Structure formats: structure tokens, C-alpha cells
Amino acid sequence: MSQQVLWEVVKGNNAFLVKRNGLTLSTDPFNNTGVQTYGNTGFISQNAVGVVPTSGKTNQINNINLVARKSTKFQQVDRKSKNTQSVYASTLAVKHGVHTASRVIRKRFGTSRLGLQKAALRKLVNLNRSNAVRRRNEVAAAKAQKK
Numbered sequence: 001m002s003q004q005v006l007w008e009v010v011k012g013n014n015a016f017l018v019k020r021n022g023l024t025l026s027t028d029p030f031n032n033t034g035v036q037t038y039g040n041t042g043f044i045s046q047n048a049v050g051v052v053p054t055s056g057k058t059n060q061i062n063n064i065n066l067v068a069r070k071s072t073k074f075q076q077v078d079r080k081s082k083n084t085q086s087v088y089a090s091t092l093a094v095k096h097g098v099h100t101a102s103r104v105i106r107k108r109f110g111t112s113r114l115g116l117q118k119a120a121l122r123k124l125v126n127l128n129r130s131n132a133v134r135r136r137n138e139v140a141a142a143k144a145q146k147k
Contacts, residue, residue, distance in 0.1 A: 003044050003045060003046075004038075006044040007038045007041065007044055010041075010044065011036070011038070011041075014043075016028040016031070016043065017036060024036045026040070026041065028041060028042055028043050028050075029042070029043075029050040029052055029067050030042020030043055030045070030048040030049070030050040030067065030069065031043075031050070032050060032051055032116070032119040032120045032122075032123045033119050039115065039116070040116070040119070042069070042116075045069070046069060047069065047108065047109065047112070047113065048068070048069045048116075049066060049067070049068050049069075049104075049105055049108045049109065049120055050066070050067040050068075050120075051064065051065075051066060051067075051101075051105075051120050051123040051124045051127060052064075052065050052067055053065075053127055054093070063127075063131055064093075064094040064098075064101065064124065064127050064128065064131070065091050065093055065094065066091070066094065066101055066104060066105070067091050068091075068108060098124060098125070098128045101124055102121055102124060105117060105120045105121055105124065106121075
């Protein structure tokens with residue numbers, strides 16, 4: 001099915017849609033802006049990368065994951081497995097720094113979707129800044145406890 005047909009089917013009602021106070025937002029993991037529009041909706045796109053914070057350990061260096069869509073040739077193989085999450089996406093933990101993650105985002109989008117590339121990079125930078133502030137606060141709290 002084409003992406004336009006899929007958008008017409010799911011734009012008014014899908015699992016990621018949130019309507020509050022007259023705003024229509026999206027919790028789609030591939031949507032880096034949070035706005036429910038055709039251009040930003042990643043779950044209907046074949047070339048999508050989402051930047052999401054990790055849940056779990058808080059003492060990791062970077063609590064950021066990149067979630068990337070798998071191509072359709074991999075989906076045929078993964079349908080046989082019982083893990084349904086692996087059918088749609090593969091998760092890559094940001095272990096080697098934000099610069100490596102930004103390189104992955106730039107390669108994934110190429111020159112075709114510059115607006116989505118900028119949104120993903122902006123979200124990556126914001127999550128990295130919030131992690132730096134969190135780490136700084138944890139170090140200060142540890143120093144205060146020693147005294």
C-alpha cells in the first residue's frame with residue numbers, strides 16, 4: 001500500500017494518537033517532533049529513525065537509543081519469530097557517543113528528508129543535554145554525601 005493511503009486510514013484514529021485541549025499529538029517512537037502530521041509520522045514511512053530515551057539503568061553514560069525501521073526483506077524473515085517488536089524496528093544503543101549516533105542518522109536519511117533529519121538531530125542533542133545535567137547533579141549529590 002502507498003503511504004498516502006495508509007495516512008488517510010490512520011490519521012484520525014491510531015494507537016499513537018493523543019488529543020488533549022484541542023491539540024493533536026503523536027507518541028509514535030519514529031516521530032521526533034511529536035506532531036501528528038503526514039510528514040512527521042514515522043510508522044507509515046519506510047525510512048524512519050526515532051530517538052528515544054532508554055528505560056532501565058540510570059547509571060549508563062548515554063540513556064539514548066536509536067530506533068530504526070527494518071526494510072521489508074527483513075520483515076518476511078522476522079514474521080516467523082514470536083517477538084513482534086523485532087518485525088518493525090531494530091534498536092541501537094548510543095554507546096560510542098552522540099557524534100556516532102548523528103552520523104547514523106545522517107546516513108539513514110541521506111539527502112531525501114532533510115527536515116526529518118534535522119528534527120532527529122535536534123532531539124538527539126536535547127536528550128544528550130538533559131543527560132549531561134542529570135549526570136552533573138548525580139556527581140554533585142555524591143560529593144555532598146561524602147562530606
